[in-house]
Amino acid sequence: MGVPSKTSPEVNRALAHSERPFSLPTWAEIVAAAPRAYDRDVEIFGQQEPADCLYKVVSGAVRTCSVLRDGRRHIAGFYLAGDFFGFEADNRHALSAEAICSSEILVIKRSVLTVLAEHDKDIARRLRHMMNGELGRTQAYVTRLIKTSCERVASFLLEMAERSPTVDEIELPMSRQEIGDHLGLTLETVSRTFSKFEALAAIQIERPNARNVTLRNRAALQRISTC
Amino acid sequence: MGVPSKTSPEVNRALAHSERPFSLPTWAEIVAAAPRAYDRDVEIFGQQEPADCLYKVVSGAVRTCSVLRDGRRHIAGFYLAGDFFGFEADNRHALSAEAICSSEILVIKRSVLTVLAEHDKDIARRLRHMMNGELGRTQAYVTRLIKTSCERVASFLLEMAERSPTVDEIELPMSRQEIGDHLGLTLETVSRTFSKFEALAAIQIERPNARNVTLRNRAALQRISTC
DNA sequence: CGTCAGGTTGAGCAGGTTCAAATCCAGTGG
DNA sequence: CCACTGGATTTGAACCTGCTCAACCTGACG
Numbered sequence: 001m002g003v004p005s006k007t008s009p010e011v012n013r014a015l016a017h018s019e020r021p022f023s024l025p026t027w028a029e030i031v032a033a034a035p036r037a038y039d040r041d042v043e044i045f046g047q048q049e050p051a052d053c054l055y056k057v058v059s060g061a062v063r064t065c066s067v068l069r070d071g072r073r074h075i076a077g078f079y080l081a082g083d084f085f086g087f088e089a090d091n092r093h094a095l096s097a098e099a100i101c102s103s104e105i106l107v108i109k110r111s112v113l114t115v116l117a118e119h120d121k122d123i124a125r126r127l128r129h130m131m132n133g134e135l136g137r138t139q140a141y142v143t144r145l146i147k148t149s150c151e152r153v154a155s156f157l158l159e160m161a162e163r164s165p166t167v168d169e170i171e172l173p174m175s176r177q178e179i180g181d182h183l184g185l186t187l188e189t190v191s192r193t194f195s196k197f198e199a200l201a202a203i204q205i206e207r208p209n210a211r212n213v214t215l216r217n218r219a220a221l222q223r224i225s226t227c
Numbered sequence: 228m229g230v231p232s233k234t235s236p237e238v239n240r241a242l243a244h245s246e247r248p249f250s251l252p253t254w255a256e257i258v259a260a261a262p263r264a265y266d267r268d269v270e271i272f273g274q275q276e277p278a279d280c281l282y283k284v285v286s287g288a289v290r291t292c293s294v295l296r297d298g299r300r301h302i303a304g305f306y307l308a309g310d311f312f313g314f315e316a317d318n319r320h321a322l323s324a325e326a327i328c329s330s331e332i333l334v335i336k337r338s339v340l341t342v343l344a345e346h347d348k349d350i351a352r353r354l355r356h357m358m359n360g361e362l363g364r365t366q367a368y369v370t371r372l373i374k375t376s377c378e379r380v381a382s383f384l385l386e387m388a389e390r391s392p393t394v395d396e397i398e399l400p401m402s403r404q405e406i407g408d409h410l411g412l413t414l415e416t417v418s419r420t421f422s423k424f425e426a427l428a429a430i431q432i433e434r435p436n437a438r439n440v441t442l443r444n445r446a447a448l449q450r451i452s453t454c
Numbered sequence: 455c456g457t458c459a460g461g462t463t464g465a466g467c468a469g470g471t472t473c474a475a476a477t478c479c480a481g482t483g484g
Numbered sequence: 485c486c487a488c489t490g491g492a493t494t495t496g497a498a499c500c501t502g503c504t505c506a507a508c509c510t511g512a513c514g
Contacts, residue, residue: 142301418462465507479493
């Protein structure tokens with residue numbers, strides 16, 4: 001586990017500066033690096049691959065998912081612009097990650113972060129904070145999954161609105177199928193539930209692009225989601 | 228955030244030793260402290276309480292859960308002897324924790340761990356590892372929840388067997404109702420599924436105490452759980 | 455002995471799935 | 485410009501899994 005023994009070039013470069021502590025890259029410098037572009041449905045990392053990087057969505061959207069033996073796909077999470085993903089329990093990715101639409105992704109070597117975190121409490125704190133956030137969101141997601149279809153969809157819409165840049169107008173980057181694979185529902189049930197909410201005047205689906213949704217009655221959605 | 232400003236007595240005691248580095252408590256010493264006893268169904272911590280401690284099950288079993296507004300209970304996780312619990316995203320507990328049966332619980336001040344982790348890489352590593360494990364188990368749990376009742380129960384049994392001290396004989400500390408609240412099923416469905424697995428000779432329920440289960444055909448359970 | 459909690463089993467119901475068809479739109483090529 | 489194609493969405497109808505309500509059984513305990 002000794003740092004000097006098996007280190008990547010990146011770490012050595014970082015360590016080379018450690019006698020001049022103020023020249024170690026800061027967090028701001030790290031996230032200002034050049035992102036990579038991924039087209040729609042292109043894999044960013046695969047299941048079982050070594051988990052040696054952390055990722056940030058600069059623009060676009062990403063899904064993390066696992067495919068079951070019978071072909072069913074489970075989407076564990078969606079990541080929008082500004083979100084970090086790639087946290088894993090193991091040294092290998094339990095999930096794969098794919099771009100939902102054309103996206104720019106910042107890739108950060110985990111080994112670099114580990115070394116930096118030891119010298120920079122700010123970075124260590126940010127890492128812990130992101131990890132905590134991931135755990136919290138996963139727990140909230142779990143609570144969502146034990147509920148009925150209406151509750152799942154309502155609470156999904158509220159979360160997406162929460163994470164959207166705009167207040168009440170959401171631009172969903174993902175299809176009904178993807179929402180279904182995330183919520184444990186079929187695409188038909190998702191579509192029907194959307195229609196039902198629209199009939200209740202809780203949302204409005206801005207056609208022709210059915211992925212633009214406006215929240216019309218947040219209180220109603222909250223009542224549905226928690227009840 | 229400065230350490231000297233707002234510190235608990237425990238931290239001050241720990242810091243008092245910091246000039247004699249080898250007298251800082253080690254991990255082994257921390258987990259050797261005296262546990263507290265909790266009777267069945269007694270709350271260990273409640274929802275919304277400040278999350279300032281970490282907990283270890285010395286003996287017995289614990290559930291973490293949240294109660295929805297309509298009275299439904301969601302059990303987020305079970306913790307058996309040797310497991311740590313109380314990891315939270317926020318400074319406040321999103322879940323409550325209760326003893327499933329008479330249990331001995333070790334309580335560790337989070338503030339102490341934070342300070343120790345800064346001086347002791349072993350402790351820091353252990354903390355990170357536990358946090359990772361928690362995230363990984365939560366993700367596996369999520370994957371379980373999107374499946375059918377048979378799949379959920381089968382994979383639950385396999386996980387419990389994995390975590391049990393014995394190989395194939397499991398002593399479930401929790402009731403059918405609690406398993407249901409964990410898997411998003413009713414107690415009747417859990418019971419029926421157990422019976423079905425017994426009819427398939429995949430398990431044997433050792434009555435009269437229906438909580439003692441013997442795995443008779445692991446391969447069958449695996450086939451059911453993953454398919 | 456009666457009571458109570460936990461578990462099992464049955465019958466009918468309801469929410470979601472499955473299968474199928476219709477619609478709408480974007481992109482493509484004539 | 486328009487017809488054609490394919491992907492995404494919506495909607496309908498039949499079916500099935502898991503829920504609800506209910507009865508019954510067993511063992512523990514006052």
